[in-house]
Amino acid sequence: SSELTQPPSVSVSPGQTATITCSSDALPKQYVHWYQQKPGQAPVVVMYKDNERPSGIPERFSGASSGTTATLTITGVQAEDEADYYCQSADSGGASPIFGVGTKVTVL
Amino acid sequence: QLQESGSGLVTPSQTLSLTCGVSGASVSGAIFSWNWIRQQPGKGLEWLASISHRGDTSYNPSVKSRVTISVDKPKNQFSLRLQSVTAADTAVYYCTRAVPKWSHYFESWGQGALVTVSS
Numbered sequence: 001s002s003e004l005t006q007p008p009s010v011s012v013s014p015g016q017t018a019t020i021t022c023s024s025d026a027l028p029k030q031y032v033h034w035y036q037q038k039p040g041q042a043p044v045v046v047m048y049k050d051n052e053r054p055s056g057i058p059e060r061f062s063g064a065s066s067g068t069t070a071t072l073t074i075t076g077v078q079a080e081d082e083a084d085y086y087c088q089s090a091d092s093g094g095a096s097p098i099f100g101v102g103t104k105v106t107v108l
Numbered sequence: 109q110l111q112e113s114g115s116g117l118v119t120p121s122q123t124l125s126l127t128c129g130v131s132g133a134s135v136s137g138a139i140f141s142w143n144w145i146r147q148q149p150g151k152g153l154e155w156l157a158s159i160s161h162r163g164d165t166s167y168n169p170s171v172k173s174r175v176t177i178s179v180d181k182p183k184n185q186f187s188l189r190l191q192s193v194t195a196a197d198t199a200v201y202y203c204t205r206a207v208p209k210w211s212h213y214f215e216s217w218g219q220g221a222l223v224t225v226s227s
Binding site: 096 | 158166168206210215217218220
């Protein structure tokens, strides 16, 4: 079965760029979506269909996907961006959704 | 809008039951699927079950033998039943709406319902 591989943690200073990767053999055939989750809150979509940003999400969030790796980039990180970030896609056949293990972004 | 409801405390070996009330959309609509996702304490997100407008269901193999998802079209809601629960089923349970054709994009989430399994 397909798995989504994310780094467990990323640390970044305010104003710098945070890059979170998500890798899977299924990605060439599937979209990737990204969810931000802050403690005690439900996840919020920050990127969908690889690089589409929902309304209300700051422009500093961007997404890309190429081959087996997708990337969520936060340019000019702010303290409020500190959260867990999950990538999500589907298995290679598209039948079932799958989540990455999550990446904790720490703003130093 | 999605809103979970149900028992917050379940006895081990009993059945967990949750309902998700849907407003602003119809569970009969063809575009979306209706899903349950859970998050165990300190853990990541785990998709559990999905149901389409036609009633087609799909389950995570990790819970497939114990779980049932269903839709109540007149009440515009959908439900989750998880049998034979253990402490490992203690989690926040989210109901979500997904776009299946976009790799099951979870575009709308409920606020989550904490369910504790304990005697």
